[in-house]
Amino acid sequence: MDLELRPGTPQDYDEILRLDSLAFGEHFTQQDAADAFDGIPPTFTVATVAGQLVGVTGHYDFTMTVPGGALPVPGVTWVSVSPLHRRRGVLRALMDRQVRDFAAAGVPAAILTASEGGIYGRFGYGPASSTRRTVIDRRLTKLAQSGQKAGGEVRVLTAEQARPVLPELHRRWREQVPGALNRNESWWDHLFLDREQHRGGLSAKFYLAHPEGYLSYRVKDNWNDGIPALLCRITDYVIGSDEAHAALWQVLLGMDLFQTIESEQIPVDDPLPFLVDDFRQVRTTAVNDGLWVRPVDAAATLAARTYPVEIEAVIEVADPLLGDQRLALTGGPDGASCQPTDRPAQVSFGLAGLGSAYLGGHRLHTLARAGALRCDDPRLLTRLALAFSTDRAPFHGTSF
Structure with missing residues (x-):
C-alpha cells in the first residue's frame, strides 16, 4: 500500500465528511458541512492511497487551564479511517505525523476526547479527567436549607440575551478549573446555532444565568397520561461560585413539571449531593474518561x-516517538522549572501515565500500582502525589 500523508485542504472536505459519516454512522447535510467548516474549521492531515483519501485527523487550537496557569494545546478531532483500509497502519501513520508536526510547532502537549477507550493510549495519550452521567429524581430532591434566599439573582434568558452574557461567565469559570478549555467567538457562534437536527428530539435550549455562573438545558415532553413527568437535560454547566451553585439549583429543583434531571456536564466533585436533603437522589449512573493528555514537550508541560507543595525530583519520561527525556523538576505554589539533566532518575513515567497524572485527576499511587509510573522511594512518591494534586477535579467542559 503506497500511503501518502499531506495537509488537508478545503477540496478534501466532502471526502472527510464521507469518512466521518462511515465511521460514526451519521449522515451529514450541507448545512452540517457549512457549520463545521465555515464556522470553526479544523486543521487537517489526510492519508491517501493512489490519490484516494483513506484517513484523516484534525485539530482545533485551544487554551487549557492548568493549575496556576494556562497551556496552549491542540485538541485532536475528526479522526477516521476508511473501513476498507483498517489494520494497515493508516491511523498510526496519521497520529505519528500529527505529533511530529506538533513538536515542530513547539506545542507543549496535545489533548483529545476519545470515541473508544482502547485507541489512544498506544499513541501516548493518557486519560486525565473523568465525566459522569448524573440522574436526579427532582420530585424527591430539594436543597437541605430550603428556606435560603438562593434563587433571587437568577435570570431566565433567551438565546439572544444569553449570547453576549455567557462568554464572560465561562471565561471566569474556566480559569478556576484544571482542564477547562477556552471558547473563541466562532466557537460561541457555533454553540448558539442550536440546529434542530442535533437536539435528539428535545427542545431548543433554555438558559438560567446568575452573576457568577449559568446553565443551559433542554426539555423532553412526557405527560404520562396527564401526569407531568418531563425530562430536563443539562447541556452546559458553568458554576463559578457556591452562591451561583445554590441559586441555580434552587430554581431548577423548583420546576414542578420536571420528573428527571440528567446531565453528563456535572463534574465528579460537584458538591450537590451534600447540599440536598437526600444524598442518594444525586445518582451517578456512569463514569467515563473525559480529556486525554499527551505531553509533547514534557519539560515545557x-x-x-x-504545585501545591514544594517538590524536587528527577523524572524520566519514556516517549518512543520523540525520544525519552530525563528532567529535573523543581516546583511549588509560585511556579516551576523543568530542565534536562544527566542525574539519575528518581521517578519513571510512561508517556500516557504522565498525561493521566498531569491535571490531578488520578492519584499517583494508583498509577504506580498499574505500572504507569515507577518510584522506588515511597516518601518521594507521596510527596510527588501531593504536588500533582489539585483542589478541583479536572473537567474540560467543551466537547470537540
Whole structure:
C-alpha cells in the first residue's frame, strides 16, 4: 500500500465528511458541512492511497487551564479511517505525523476526547479527567436549607440575551478549573446555532444565568397520561461560585413539571449531593474518561503548572516517538522549572501515565500500582502525589 500523508485542504472536505459519516454512522447535510467548516474549521492531515483519501485527523487550537496557569494545546478531532483500509497502519501513520508536526510547532502537549477507550493510549495519550452521567429524581430532591434566599439573582434568558452574557461567565469559570478549555467567538457562534437536527428530539435550549455562573438545558415532553413527568437535560454547566451553585439549583429543583434531571456536564466533585436533603437522589449512573493528555514537550508541560507543595525530583519520561527525556523538576505554589539533566532518575513515567497524572485527576499511587509510573522511594512518591494534586477535579467542559 503506497500511503501518502499531506495537509488537508478545503477540496478534501466532502471526502472527510464521507469518512466521518462511515465511521460514526451519521449522515451529514450541507448545512452540517457549512457549520463545521465555515464556522470553526479544523486543521487537517489526510492519508491517501493512489490519490484516494483513506484517513484523516484534525485539530482545533485551544487554551487549557492548568493549575496556576494556562497551556496552549491542540485538541485532536475528526479522526477516521476508511473501513476498507483498517489494520494497515493508516491511523498510526496519521497520529505519528500529527505529533511530529506538533513538536515542530513547539506545542507543549496535545489533548483529545476519545470515541473508544482502547485507541489512544498506544499513541501516548493518557486519560486525565473523568465525566459522569448524573440522574436526579427532582420530585424527591430539594436543597437541605430550603428556606435560603438562593434563587433571587437568577435570570431566565433567551438565546439572544444569553449570547453576549455567557462568554464572560465561562471565561471566569474556566480559569478556576484544571482542564477547562477556552471558547473563541466562532466557537460561541457555533454553540448558539442550536440546529434542530442535533437536539435528539428535545427542545431548543433554555438558559438560567446568575452573576457568577449559568446553565443551559433542554426539555423532553412526557405527560404520562396527564401526569407531568418531563425530562430536563443539562447541556452546559458553568458554576463559578457556591452562591451561583445554590441559586441555580434552587430554581431548577423548583420546576414542578420536571420528573428527571440528567446531565453528563456535572463534574465528579460537584458538591450537590451534600447540599440536598437526600444524598442518594444525586445518582451517578456512569463514569467515563473525559480529556486525554499527551505531553509533547514534557519539560515545557511540567513547567507550565504550579504545585501545591514544594517538590524536587528527577523524572524520566519514556516517549518512543520523540525520544525519552530525563528532567529535573523543581516546583511549588509560585511556579516551576523543568530542565534536562544527566542525574539519575528518581521517578519513571510512561508517556500516557504522565498525561493521566498531569491535571490531578488520578492519584499517583494508583498509577504506580498499574505500572504507569515507577518510584522506588515511597516518601518521594507521596510527596510527588501531593504536588500533582489539585483542589478541583479536572473537567474540560467543551466537547470537540
